[in-house]
Amino acid sequence: MKIHEYQAKRLMAARGIAVPEGRVATTADEAVAAVRPLIEAAGTPVIVVKSQIHAGGRGKGRFKEHPDLAGVTVVTSGLKGGPEATEADVRSLAERMLGSTLETIQTGPEGKIVNRLYVEQGIAIARELYLSVVLDRESGRNLMMASTEGGTEIEEVAAETPEKILRETIDPAVGLADYQARRMGLGLGLTGDALKNGIRFMKALASFASEMDTDLIEINPLVVTEAGEVMALDGKMGFDDNSLYRHADVAELRDETEEDPAELEAKAFGLSFIKLDGSIGCLVNGAGLAMATMDTIKQVGGEPANFLDVGGGATTENVTAAFKIITRDPNVRGIFVNIFGGIMKCDTIANGVVEAVKQVGLEVPLVVRLEGTNVELGKRIIDESGLNVMSATDMKDGAQKIVEATR
Numbered sequence: 337m338k339i340h341e342y343q344a345k346r347l348m349a350a351r352g353i354a355v356p357e358g359r360v361a362t363t364a365d366e367a368v369a370a371v372r373p374l375i376e377a378a379g380t381p382v383i384v385v386k387s388q389i390h391a392g393g394r395g396k397g398r399f400k401e402h403p404d405l406a407g408v409t410v411v412t413s414g415l416k417g418g419p420e421a422t423e424a425d426v427r428s429l430a431e432r433m434l435g436s437t438l439e440t441i442q443t444g445p446e447g448k449i450v451n452r453l454y455v456e457q458g459i460a461i462a463r464e465l466y467l468s469v470v471l472d473r474e475s476g477r478n479l480m481m482a483s484t485e486g487g488t489e490i491e492e493v494a495a496e497t498p499e500k501i502l503r504e505t506i507d508p509a510v511g512l513a514d515y516q517a518r519r520m521g522l523g524l525g526l527t528g529d530a531l532k533n534g535i536r537f538m539k540a541l542a543s544f545a546s547e548m549d550t551d552l553i554e555i556n557p558l559v560v561t562e563a564g565e566v567m568a569l570d571g572k573m574g575f576d577d578n579s580l581y582r583h584a585d586v587a588e589l590r591d592e593t594e595e596d597p598a599e600l601e602a603k604a605f606g607l608s609f610i611k612l613d614g615s616i617g618c619l620v621n622g623a624g625l626a627m628a629t630m631d632t633i634k635q636v637g638g639e640p641a642n643f644l645d646v647g648g649g650a651t652t653e654n655v656t657a658a659f660k661i662i663t664r665d666p667n668v669r670g671i672f673v674n675i676f677g678g679i680m681k682c683d684t685i686a687n688g689v690v691e692a693v694k695q696v697g698l699e700v701p702l703v704v705r706l707e708g709t710n711v712e713l714g715k716r717i718i719d720e721s722g723l724n725v726m727s728a729t730d731m732k733d734g735a736q737k738i739v740e741a742t743r
Contacts, residue, residue, distance in 0.1 A: 344571035354567035358456035382458025397440030464557035486557035512542035529564030549579035614639025617662035655688020677708025686717035701741035
């Protein structure tokens with residue numbers, strides 16, 4: 337589960353991790369009301385207005401309706417005209433940003449509608465750095481990464497100058513050790529108060545990641561101020577969905593308007609669904625079999641349109657919902673149903689497919705492979721349904737048939 341920048345900063349601030357002062361706004365009036373308290377807190381009339389969407393690259397992103405306007409904009413008119421001028425500029429920005437579509441490198445050409453803004457105090461920045469804590473699946477531990485190239489896409493740094501990325505693996509039993517934080521701080525070129533504050537920041541962030549079950553925290557940029565303070569100027573966070581029962585305060589931060597409607601609908605029916613970019617819809621039982629099915633489709637020259645695991649306890653209603661979700665994707669040119677019945681019975685899948693086709697129709701090729709519990713009954717239900725269905729003897733046969741049919 338992802339959260340917005342302003343939510344991430346609230347969580348960090350509550351645990352003593354340094355962030356600038358800021359206020360969230362959903363209207364132009366709220367954005368204007370945030371200005372003066374932030375100017376007073378910072379002692380400077382510089383204000384930053386940030387679009388809040390679940391995507392990176394907002395500073396370089398542009399609004400479709402306003403190509404001249406970036407997703408993150410600094411307001412400095414107060415240097416000349418006082419707080420009133422800053423308020424006027426913030427109002428103008430808010431009126432144009434809210435309700436408009438922001439396109440970034442991570443949203444793709446469709447972009448995302450901005451419904452919230454974060455109005456933040458300006459900071460006197462001496463240096464910009466990069467810092468993250470990511471779950472390393474290979475080692476099963478959190479990995480802290482840092483770079484002197486703050487404000488730059490870390491993927492670019494990794495590709496062009498990988499030697500500029502510092503890494504420290506965090507032992508879950510002891511957390512980020514003092515020597516690791518110090519080594520990373522020195523590697524970033526920190527000295528004096530900035531080094532002490534940087535070590536404190538890194539250790540606090542590592543503890544936060546462990547305590548809150550995050551799979552990603554990205555601070556880009558992490559800034560060093562002219563006074564030697566170290567703080568998060570941005571904050572991107574993702575949490576392990578399976579841990580949310582332990583973090584009710586985090587679960588409440590979910591913004592469903594930022595999530596794929598099909599994935600939300602699937603979740604309501606107890607289905608594990610992730611939309612992909614291919615053209616072959618997959619309806620499978622069991623996560624392992626679903627991944628193997630996707631691999632096999634790719635192996636024979638196709639591209640899966642989704643990961644969909646109906647689970648072991650699905651009913652006809654769940655299977656019908658799954659089929660509807662798949663067929664609603666305009667990119668789907670064929671569907672492969674691959675079921676190995678154990679707890680999940682083949683006749684349940686067959687009834688769900690037949691019921692779904694009756695409700696939504698079938699306009700693309702359909703290949704069904706059934707094996708396991710009640711397989712003969714399941715095949716009979718499909719055969720007697722009158723549906724135009726191709727049967728498959730095994731997974732590879734099914735993958736080849738559906739890929740060929742979509743050509």
